[in-house]
Amino acid sequence: MNDVQFALLTLGFIVIIIMIIHNWAQLKKHQKKTQKLTTSSAPTLDDDNDPLFQSSEFKIKETISHPNSQPEPSGSERIIEANLPEDINRATEAVASIVTKTIQNGKANIFLEDLTNLSGVTVYVRKDNEIWSTGEALDDAIRFNQVLVVQPLTSRKGALSEESIALLNAYVTKINEAVEGNLFWIANSNIQEESNLLNEFREAVDKALILKVTPKSDSSFHAAALADFFNKPKIVNRKLIHELVDAENSNIIICQLLSLSGKPLQINQESYIQGIVFRMDIPNTPNITHSFNQMISLIKECTKKLNGVLVDAGSKKIDDDYISRVYVHLKKVEQKMLTKKIIPGSDIALKIFS
Known part of the structure; x- marks a missing residue:
């Protein structure tokens, strides 16, 4: 073996020794890090240290106001919303509107006694732009030329049955004929289809x-x-x-x-x-x-x-x-x-x- 071969062999041996030492050092470093993570106590989940427990209000507002998912209502939509009672939600209720030809006196022509067979139905009346009246305010002294009949589309009892929808339509028609009015469905005229869809949503989150x-x-x-x-x-x-x-x-x-x-x-x-x-x-x-x-x-x-x-x-x-x-x-x-x-x-x- 000449001097050149011996020098190359020595150099190769030194490189191998250096690699072994480096790998050993890295292994010890990794073991110490793993041991530190293992022995440390797991943090308690709360509002301060878990990103999942941050307020969702900002994201929710963005979801609601996003132009692709919730478009701005048209002028006519805003007018309708502004003229409805505050506790009506057209996304979850069927709403029939009746405008009478003449001012009606008393409650006789809204047939409140029929509501006993109509689960969840609410009747509102008002004269011109006055405040809507409902419930106990519907008495013989009431005067009105506008009527709203409101039916929730679903409840924990399930979607509306065909019988319930038939009774609702008959009740709305009965009022409309009695007051000689003009009938218009403001929301969810296709009651059965909309009721089934909303009930699917209810079951998913209820x-x-x-x-x-x-x-x-x-x-x-x-x-x-x-x-x-x-x-x-x-x-x-x-x-x-x-x-x-x-x-x-x-x-x-x-x-x-x-x-x-x-x-x-x-x-x-x-x-x-x-x-x-x-x-x-x-x-x-x-x-x-x-x-x-x-x-x-x-x-x-x-x-x-x-x-x-x-x-x-x-x-x-x-x-x-x-x-x-x-x-x-x-x-x-x-x-x-x-x-x-x-x-x-x-x-x-x-x-x-x-």
Whole structure:
């Protein structure tokens, strides 16, 4: 072996040694990084450190006002909207308008007694540009030349039946003939088709969120700790049912707190409670995702003070990842409702989800 060959062999050996040392150093660095990530505690999901728990209001507003999905109403549409009662939603109700030829006196020609056979139907009347009257305001002293007959297209009973639609059409025709008026359907004249479509939407979003807290080790919660937990201003007892109310508005109900059997809880020093059910009526809860955060906050406080564990309806333990996925689902439900111009927890939502 000459000097050149020996030099090349030595150089190759040195390169191999350097590569081995470099790879070993990189491996040790990777192991330290992995160990650090493994031993560090997982962050708690909340409004501050999880991007999924940020306010959805801005995105929802963008969805509603997007020119491709929600075009600006025409001039005639704006006029119609401006002249309707505020609690009418043409996206979710069939609306018949009757304009009479002469001023009508009293309620005889609107046949209010027939409403007993028409589930959910509401009648409004007014004279010229006066305020619309309905309900108890429809008496023998009323004077009017405009009539609105309003029928919600769906409810938790399902889509409107052919019989219900036939009764509605007969009622509208009866009024129109009695007042010798001009009949025009302002919204959803094809009642059966629109009712079926809206009912499909209702079924897709009409869910109840049920979470449970059960004792971690004992057979029941300790009565003293239980009484202390329920002694909070945000937990109110209405008609024997405990409810979590919104932190800023006590008139907003976020969820009910029930026994495992779904019955009201009896909280006293002798209580034997084996679990607490937190039930949210999703479409009838205002500001769904914000309310969900308050519900989860109370549940975490419950698990801490009562030494409990959070489980789903099937008694499977729930972690923060599960909570995050539930939040994402609720955000989608909220956006679907707002896109339909149905505000969660509103009177219009209550008409559909009741």
